[in-house]
Amino acid sequence: MKKLALATVSILGTCLLSTYANSASFDCNKAATWVEKTVCDSPELSKLDDAMAKKYKINLGAAPDYEDSKAFKDRFIANQRTWLTFQRNTCKSEECLIREYKEYIEEQSNYGVAWNFSDELSPSDLPSKSAFGKFSQTSQISIYNSGTQRWEDTGEAKNTVSIHSVANKPYLSIIDGVLIFTNAHTCDLGESKAIWSENHWVVNDDQPDKTAELRFYPALYKGKTQLLLRDMDDQYRRLHCGMRGYFDGTVLKREVD
CATH class of the missing domain: 2.40.128 (Lipocalin)
Incomplete structure (x- = not known):
């Protein structure tokens, strides 16, 4: 019985340490902004954020191997920062975040996103x-x-x-x-x-x-x-x-x- 009780306490402790059940590309227990918290609260957005991070890492690692590769990586990192600042982090709804993530990952546009009832x-x-x-x-x-x-x-x-x-x-x-x-x-x-x-x-x-x-x-x-x-x-x-x-x-x- 004691072993069972200890196991139960251990499981509960793990759950308490992890506030968010979903997995994103960053530590959800340190989420500070509305965007970060929304990503962590949504299973769909968490998966999209993880897919975005994986794509970013792969593309960054695929930089051409020549003398200007550093300049290429610098531009790539700057473009990522621009996407985060102007596109993802300016969203105020889950629908907006989903659109921005999907366009980033799929490299295709989702048209017709203007408000229908302005x-x-x-x-x-x-x-x-x-x-x-x-x-x-x-x-x-x-x-x-x-x-x-x-x-x-x-x-x-x-x-x-x-x-x-x-x-x-x-x-x-x-x-x-x-x-x-x-x-x-x-x-x-x-x-x-x-x-x-x-x-x-x-x-x-x-x-x-x-x-x-x-x-x-x-x-x-x-x-x-x-x-x-x-x-x-x-x-x-x-x-x-x-x-x-x-x-x-x-x-x-x-x-x-």
Whole structure:
């Protein structure tokens, strides 16, 4: 009887030491943020988080074995940090987290994620004031010189995106901007209507044979509100900017906080 009692105590002790029954890629007993606690509380999210971590580790270990491999790994780690900051950690619902994890793991977009009943959103569901404004980034422009067969720096250019509020409709915005790329190729975003979708603005341009979706994720990063651009499946720039315009993953800083 004593042995049985000791075994029972041991099992109970183990259960008490582990608050969460689900397994994630991190120690759930040290979960501090809402996102971490939600991941640990949900069996589905715990499995997705573990799958995300495994994929990240495999891809990081598959860095090319040459002299720039360190630079490759540094960029890969920075991209992971960007995904966590702007996409995963800005979610406020399980549905949002599931979408972000699945898109990361499956490397395919889940379209149509905008709110269906925007007029019924609560204040906590709406974008904050920092999700509006002018965002910009200064970048170096290079042009290929066919004579010397080299890329030559031609100076700096300022990429800008402005997100304007719409009166009496806080879930809507008008987004415009101009982005400049390699070979001084310019992409004008025009004036596009955007809908707030849990943690980002989304601009949809559905075509008969494809979906072009451009997302704008605002987040506090390094003490300043910044904006991540995500060109889902690389379709928006193909449709509007040509093959030379590439801006997926671009991060712009809000000019006035």
